[in-house]
Amino acid sequence: VGLTLGYVVRRVLLFLLIIWITATINFVVPRLAPGDPIAAVIGRMESQGAKVENSAEMIAMYRQLFGIDDPIHVQYVKYLAALSRLEFGYSLANFPTRAIEIIARALPWTLGLLATTTLLAFGLGTILGALLAWPRAPRSLRFFIPVFMILAAIPAYLKAIILLFLLAFTVPIFPAFGTSQIGKVGAEAFENFLDALYHSALPALAILSSSIGGWALGMRAMMIGTLGSDYLVLAEAKGLSPSRVFFRYGMRNAILPQVTSLAIAFGHIVSGATLIELIFSYPGVGWLLYRAITDNDFVMIQAITFILVLSVATMALLIDLLYPRLDPRISYARR
Amino acid sequence: MSRSASRRRFLTMVAFTAATAACGPTLPTAVPTKPADKPAAAPPAAAPTAAAAPAGGAATPAAKPAEAKPAAAEATKPAAEAKPAAAAKPASTVPRNKTLILGFEGGPVAAFDNMNPYLPTARNSFGLHQVMIESLWYLNYENGQMIPWLAESHEYNKDFTQVTIALRKGVKWNDGQPFTAKDVAFTLNFLKEAGAKVQYGPVAQKWIKAVQVVNDQTVRIDLNEPYARFVLENFAVHIYGAIRILPEHIWKGQDPTTFKNYDPARGTVFTGPYKLVKVSETEFIFDRDDNWWGKAAGFKELPAPERVIFVDQGPQERRVATLQNNEVDGHPSINAGPFQTANARNKSVIGWTADKPWSWVDPCPGRMLFNCAKEPWGDPEMRWALNYGLDKLKYIDVTSEGLLGKEALSRFVFPDYPPLRALLDKNNDLYQKYPINEYSPQKAKDILAKKGYKPGAGGILNGPDGKPFTVTMVVGSPAEGAVMTGPNFIAEQYKALGIDVSIKQLSGAARTEAVLKGDYDLLPYHNCGGVVDPYATLDNYHVRHFTPIGTNLIGGAQMNTPRWKSAKSEEFSKLTDQIGLLSPGDPKIEPLFRQALEIWLAELPNFPIQQQYRIVPYNTTYWTNFPDAKANYIHPPNWWMTTLMIVMNVKPK
Numbered sequence: 001v002g003l004t005l006g007y008v009v010r011r012v013l014l015f016l017l018i019i020w021i022t023a024t025i026n027f028v029v030p031r032l033a034p035g036d037p038i039a040a041v042i043g044r045m046e047s048q049g050a051k052v053e054n055s056a057e058m059i060a061m062y063r064q065l066f067g068i069d070d071p072i073h074v075q076y077v078k079y080l081a082a083l084s085r086l087e088f089g090y091s092l093a094n095f096p097t098r099a100i101e102i103i104a105r106a107l108p109w110t111l112g113l114l115a116t117t118t119l120l121a122f123g124l125g126t127i128l129g130a131l132l133a134w135p136r137a138p139r140s141l142r143f144f145i146p147v148f149m150i151l152a153a154i155p156a157y158l159k160a161i162i163l164l165f166l167l168a169f170t171v172p173i174f175p176a177f178g179t180s181q182i183g184k185v186g187a188e189a190f191e192n193f194l195d196a197l198y199h200s201a202l203p204a205l206a207i208l209s210s211s212i213g214g215w216a217l218g219m220r221a222m223m224i225g226t227l228g229s230d231y232l233v234l235a236e237a238k239g240l241s242p243s244r245v246f247f248r249y250g251m252r253n254a255i256l257p258q259v260t261s262l263a264i265a266f267g268h269i270v271s272g273a274t275l276i277e278l279i280f281s282y283p284g285v286g287w288l289l290y291r292a293i294t295d296n297d298f299v300m301i302q303a304i305t306f307i308l309v310l311s312v313a314t315m316a317l318l319i320d321l322l323y324p325r326l327d328p329r330i331s332y333a334r335r
Numbered sequence: 336m337s338r339s340a341s342r343r344r345f346l347t348m349v350a351f352t353a354a355t356a357a358c359g360p361t362l363p364t365a366v367p368t369k370p371a372d373k374p375a376a377a378p379p380a381a382a383p384t385a386a387a388a389p390a391g392g393a394a395t396p397a398a399k400p401a402e403a404k405p406a407a408a409e410a411t412k413p414a415a416e417a418k419p420a421a422a423a424k425p426a427s428t429v430p431r432n433k434t435l436i437l438g439f440e441g442g443p444v445a446a447f448d449n450m451n452p453y454l455p456t457a458r459n460s461f462g463l464h465q466v467m468i469e470s471l472w473y474l475n476y477e478n479g480q481m482i483p484w485l486a487e488s489h490e491y492n493k494d495f496t497q498v499t500i501a502l503r504k505g506v507k508w509n510d511g512q513p514f515t516a517k518d519v520a521f522t523l524n525f526l527k528e529a530g531a532k533v534q535y536g537p538v539a540q541k542w543i544k545a546v547q548v549v550n551d552q553t554v555r556i557d558l559n560e561p562y563a564r565f566v567l568e569n570f571a572v573h574i575y576g577a578i579r580i581l582p583e584h585i586w587k588g589q590d591p592t593t594f595k596n597y598d599p600a601r602g603t604v605f606t607g608p609y610k611l612v613k614v615s616e617t618e619f620i621f622d623r624d625d626n627w628w629g630k631a632a633g634f635k636e637l638p639a640p641e642r643v644i645f646v647d648q649g650p651q652e653r654r655v656a657t658l659q660n661n662e663v664d665g666h667p668s669i670n671a672g673p674f675q676t677a678n679a680r681n682k683s684v685i686g687w688t689a690d691k692p693w694s695w696v697d698p699c700p701g702r703m704l705f706n707c708a709k710e711p712w713g714d715p716e717m718r719w720a721l722n723y724g725l726d727k728l729k730y731i732d733v734t735s736e737g738l739l740g741k742e743a744l745s746r747f748v749f750p751d752y753p754p755l756r757a758l759l760d761k762n763n764d765l766y767q768k769y770p771i772n773e774y775s776p777q778k779a780k781d782i783l784a785k786k787g788y789k790p791g792a793g794g795i796l797n798g799p800d801g802k803p804f805t806v807t808m809v810v811g812s813p814a815e816g817a818v819m820t821g822p823n824f825i826a827e828q829y830k831a832l833g834i835d836v837s838i839k840q841l842s843g844a845a846r847t848e849a850v851l852k853g854d855y856d857l858l859p860y861h862n863c864g865g866v867v868d869p870y871a872t873l874d875n876y877h878v879r880h881f882t883p884i885g886t887n888l889i890g891g892a893q894m895n896t897p898r899w900k901s902a903k904s905e906e907f908s909k910l911t912d913q914i915g916l917l918s919p920g921d922p923k924i925e926p927l928f929r930q931a932l933e934i935w936l937a938e939l940p941n942f943p944i945q946q947q948y949r950i951v952p953y954n955t956t957y958w959t960n961f962p963d964a965k966a967n968y969i970h971p972p973n974w975w976m977t978t979l980m981i982v983m984n985v986k987p988k
Contacts, residue, residue, distance in 0.1 A: 046891060
């Protein structure tokens, strides 16, 4: 309904074009950055005190092995061919481990943390935002407006440091870093899950406290726009229960832009929460991306960025194709 | 289906998908499904070796040259088949007072399953080379002696082109296989064949001509050229690491660049007293191997900690918290301020000295490098001008927040260790002629004026070419922990002379590339060289390591980093070569060193800024007898291979 085959084909072609353009940018930009990734590996060894004799020979050997010295167009063609097979190659800073292998280990941590916090922030923020605009809601809820505004204004990493200081160091209720209890070996899966949950409490709280305000304020604005609608007045005039009017007629019509934002937010999840992950030594994709940029490990940068682009573009494509199903006013069919 | 029902279904689906994503991900499998195999039975106890020295005990630093005895060629017996025993499940938790917890450097480890110690990407210091891998010897900085461990002794021939190493009897790999000369020979040939693909490969290629297994306990190495420090610099943990012997039965036929040496079912095989039981990005757990060869061979008792854990040390504030809360027993380093906080809150937190500065002198002192291949830094007088223009005492005071004073000054790029200090003391008169630690802005200005630098706009000098005198100083990035107090102080001091210093903060790859390719004017950088003998430091300036700007330094970031090449540097290099042909401690070194030092001081390819003081904090709440200035049985780094000496010596409180 509201969707034509022609539109779908055009939209999918656009999707592929976006992927190609971003993949190309992804190829070019890391190579413009200063710093030889192999030299970085040698530098890291030397900074730990290791003596590396004949490092020039070592750098030359590994550059050749990774094809870094190939002409740029050869590298580009190889890169596109590998991407089409979803192969990213070896991480330059973690050779002989493949980039995808490292990302696959990090991704569950990031998804676990960010999907939960995104969903919680979306759910709580949306309901609270709707209530803030609802005339029948308790006046005390208005107290949350400045709180949300302040929380949304403070960067998540700053809140992370404050939380760390308060709840991990001053009153050590939560662990300061990592994903499991130090020194524990061979616990059951469920026990590990609870442990991971416990360790993700502070990073989750930092993210949640930052994002919930945005969702709430967005929903509040949307809900205010909906309040004056005729159908809402009619629903009330019909004598429908306030909760039914609130959820079915108010929230439901105001929530569409929120759902779009949620879809895009889910697309962004795979890139991780870099600073939060760094502060808590949380081994997610954000931390990986930071390390990769520092080491100029462009294989890893390309892999993470490509997955991010793919994820966001796919979510955008899906939401675009599903819009006519969500909102009957939207139609791609020619009238 | 109605439209509204369809939208409801979609929204439900979105929520369900999100919930699944939130709850569904499988956590990375970090714990090996099976622990490392243990041998079927305790290995037969070999006769205790007479030469077994206590940890920290003295042994000859380097044998005097002597004709290697032609040991009777014994047919080496094939190694016995290892009999894997029933796997013992590691304890879920070990009481805290039986667990030693140490921090590791460098942040979380992405490739935590890489147990190949030779790959350039190997991290090693997450416990692998501290408690699993044992060295042939351990150099003890405190007394300058080499502690024999897997090896018992060595002997050079007269011209240092051959060395014969006698291995300890009764050594076994942790899978029960005997450790023999064949493993040593295999390792050296493996490195030689791998060459530039692996750490120590270029060393093996350059120096080793042939390796001969004389018998199970004796290996003879023929060298391509005389190398009197072959054992000291490559097998004795000279700084940080050493050549790590590999088990031939595991490594034979493996590709050195792709073999990770990680097999949870079989276990990672080395000879050390601990076995790997868990790995993750932030934590590595090792359990004591009660069948360790050292106990069975009567060499040493088992170390006291039943479990050793290495955790990511994290930023300074986390180090304070973990020390304060007794969550760790030591970290690789901590700054003075955070240390004082931790120490004030928990008196069990100690440093190397009981009082200020709590620090140990790191083997790599700080220096200011000039890019000697770039004008005007090819002129020694210009280098001296900048040396005179920096108030090093003030620099030390400012950067150490008042903790350090004159004791941190350097006369040369040596660490302030007794044998090297004694050598410099004998040449004190040279410092009358070359007052390297004199702060004299006037002398600096006089030199600059003599060289044609004239006052220009804004207090900045104009060079002989009429352009403002602007120089680039490359430093680390604050994002990676670099502190800007020092670089800012230097820039201010030079600005007072009329030099506009542009500070270029570079991180990781970019900084290393700038160092290796010579893309800088000034570079504050450490110097890792000799620790008991001057040769390695002098060799750092050898002209054979010279490469032009734009080409990677051929010998790594320590080898002729300033790109010093002149008639004088040629002369200096010849003297260095002569010292290289003498055994460490040979009295003939002294006059040669004096000549080399005088050239170096006159030329000043870089100048020393200060000794590198480093606080290596330990916590005595659960464990005592960590090394300190009094109980100095070994130097304190816990990220080096010598950490094993600490683990062997700590005692439960």
